[in-house]
Each structure stands twice: as C-alpha cells, then as structure tokens.
C-alpha cells in the first residue's frame with residue numbers, strides 16, 4: 001500500500017486524536033474559571049512542603065489505595081473497566097509526578113511533599129485509577145500500534161519510491177511511529193480521569209472540598225516551576241473549576257455514577 005506522506009500524516013493525526021471521553025464532562029464557564037484563578041492567585045508563591053518519612057508516605061499511599069479500591073467496584077462495572085484492582089506504589093524520588101502505565105500507578109515523593117491531607121493524595125491516586133477505569137491506557141496503546149503501522153507504511157512507501165531497502169531504517173521508523181501515537185492522554189481523557197476521581201473519592205467518603213486543594217496547588221506550581229507532572233497532565237484554573245463543578249454533580253447524583 002503506497003500512500004502520499006502528507007495523506008498518511010493526516011490519517012495518523014485523525015486516528016490518534018480520536019480518543020474522547022466516555023462520560024459527560026462538567027461544563028465550565030468563564031466566571032467559573034475566573035473564580036478558580038482567584039483561588040490559585042491566593043496561594044503563596046512559596047508553597048508549603050510536608051515532609052514525612054518514607055514509611056509514613058508509603059503508609060499513606062497504601063491506605064488511600066485500599067480505601068479507593070474498596071469503593072471502586074460499582075464504578076468499574078458501570079464504566080466497563082478492564083480491571084478493578086490497582087497496583088499503587090510510592091516511589092522515593094524527587095520528581096514531582098504521578099503516572100500509570102495501565103498496570104502500575106506510581107506516586108513520587110516529589111509530589112507527595114506538596115500534598116497535605118490524605119484527601120489530596122486520594123485525588124491524585126483517584127485520577128490515575130480513573131485513567132485505568134476508563135481504559136485510556138488501552139486506547140493509548142492501540143494508537144501507538146496504529147502509529148507504528150502507519151510509520152511503517154510511510155517508510156515502506158519512501159523506500160519503494162527510492163528503490164532503497166534498509167531493514168534498520170524501517171525498524172527505526174516503526175519505533176518513531178509508536179512513540180508518536182503514545183505521546184500523552186488527550187485533554188478530554190485528563191478531564192475524564194479527574195471526573196472519575198471525584199466520583200471515586202465520594203464513594204470512599206473523602207472530603208471533596210479538601211481534596212480539590214491539590215489542583216489549586218498544582219496550578220500554582222505550574223506558574224512557578226516546570227515540573228514533569230505538567231508534561232502530560234493539565235494544570236491551571238480550568239482544572240480547579242472543573243473539579244468544583246464535578247463536586248456539585250457528584251453531590252446531586254443519587255447513585256454516585258457519572259452521566260454518559
């Protein structure tokens with residue numbers, strides 16, 4: 001199959017950009033965002049750090065993971081989650097980050113230091129669980145495969161055109177395609193992970209208002225530093241505003257399940 005490179009790139013963009021949200025995301029207005037901006041501006045530039053021992057951090061993460069996992073089954077079934085057990089680990093590293101590869105959720109010391117209450121830790125862990133429940137990682141992996149196939153097609157076409165065949169060049173192009181497709185979660189997926197986190201926390205009886213402070217803190221940090229968390233996670237007042245709207249939605253929901 002031979003394809004003009006530009007056409008293939010458009011196809012690649014279309015296929016990898018299609019990952020949307022399964023559930024209805026909270027609508028936020030300019031007024032909501034303005035209110036959230038004020039809350040972010042009200043935080044001190046020098047964000048307070050909370051030092052705990054490795055054991056204390058690990059205990060906290062394990063406690064949060066256990067409580068969220070115990071509260072998750074109703075939401076998992078409803079969302080057709082691929083699994084409903086979660087492998088959550090604390091990583092003693094100063095990177096300000098949390099992430100999941102679909103089988104393992106990691107939360108780093110660098111991020112834990114900025115988190116005060118267990119509710120805030122729960123919001124972050126719940127966000128990563130949200131990515132797994134909504135199968136964002138599987139979608140990402142499929143996109144990576146599609147990217148690899150398309151890059152192979154592109155490179156194969158180029159080699160046919162020039163009469164040049166180099167297996168290493170083809171393999172390199174496949175690798176490049178895979179990483180293009182696996183770049184990051186879409187904005188909708190990030191917002192959906194936050195929404196599912198809010199429902200999970202409500203089901204586990206965490207304090208949603210207190211938990212929401214984490215997005216204010218991260219938003220403040222975003223304007224002060226460039227931590228790795230922000231490479232693949234949205235920060236900013238929009239996120240704070242969306243969480244506030246999600247709280248209202250969750251509190252009004254009789255079955256604590258998001259709308260499709």
Ligand SMILES: [Zn+2]
Pocket residue numbers: 127131185190193232233
């Ligand atoms: Zn995320």
